[in-house]
Amino acid sequence: MSDTLFGKIIRREVPADIVYEDEDVLGFNDISPQAPLHVLFIPKKPLATIDDARADDALLLGRLMLAAAGYARAQGVAADGYRLVVNCNAHGGQTVFHLHVHLLAGRRMHWPPG
Ligand code: AMP
Numbered sequence: 001m002s003d004t005l006f007g008k009i010i011r012r013e014v015p016a017d018i019v020y021e022d023e024d025v026l027g028f029n030d031i032s033p034q035a036p037l038h039v040l041f042i043p044k045k046p047l048a049t050i051d052d053a054r055a056d057d058a059l060l061l062g063r064l065m066l067a068a069a070g071y072a073r074a075q076g077v078a079a080d081g082y083r084l085v086v087n088c089n090a091h092g093g094q095t096v097f098h099l100h101v102h103l104l105a106g107r108r109m110h111w112p113p114g
Contacts, residue, residue, distance in 0.1 A: 004046075004048075004096055004097055004098040005096055005098070006040075006042050006096055006098035006100065007046055007098060009026070009028060009042075010026055010042070010044055016028040016029075016031075017029040019039055019071070020039070020041070020067060020071050022063075022067065023044075024043060024044055024045070024060055024063050024064075025041055025042065025043060025044065025063055025064055025067040026041070026042050026044060027039050027040065027041045027042075027067060027068070027071060027103075028040055030102070034102075034104060035104040035105055035106050035107050035109075036105065036106025036107060037072075037075060037077060037082070037103065037104070037105040037106045038102065038103070038104050038105075039068070039071060039102075039103045040100045040101070040102060040103075041064055041067050041068045041071075041100065041101040041103065042064075042098055042099065042100045042101075043060050043061075043063075043064055043099060045057075045060060046098060047098070047099040048097045048098065048099065049088050049089055049094060049097065049099060050086050050088050050099055051088055051089065052099070053099070064099075064101055065084070065101065068084055068101050068103045069084075071103065072103055072105060075105070077105040077106060080105075081105075081109075082103060082104060082105035082109075083102075083103075083104045083105070083109045084101050084102065084103055084104075085101070085102040085104065085113075086099070086100070086101055086102070087102075
């Protein structure tokens with residue numbers, strides 16, 4: 001995949017409000033929050049979309065989801081609830097082509113999404 005904004009955030013070439021990091025995953029506050037808590041969790045591996053993930057990415061995807069869920073629990077929002085979102089390509093509304101999981105919390109979510 002070509003370089004993206006999120007690749008630059010991983011390399012600290014672009015500033016971000018980083019709130020979580022481990023060996024495989026980075027989490028940072030969304031620059032345009034859609035909920036009181038809105039954090040993006042990204043794999044350090046440069047996968048463009050969830051459609052680019054393959055069987056050997058299963059462990060990484062699990063770690064990505066667990067990082068988001070663990071962060072939600074640590075922030076005390078898990079009992080009230082939250083939403084994890086992965087947008088894929090144009091119809092999914094994806095705008096940054098480095099796979100990311102949105103964690104949205106702190107308000108009641110609506111369904112269906114727009
Ligand atoms: P998506 O539409 O699923 O690709 O989501 C991309 C997200 O990245 C949007 O929620 C944007 O607000 C967010 N975003 C864009 N630029 C930045 C940035 N520099 N730092 C943090 N979040 C960003």
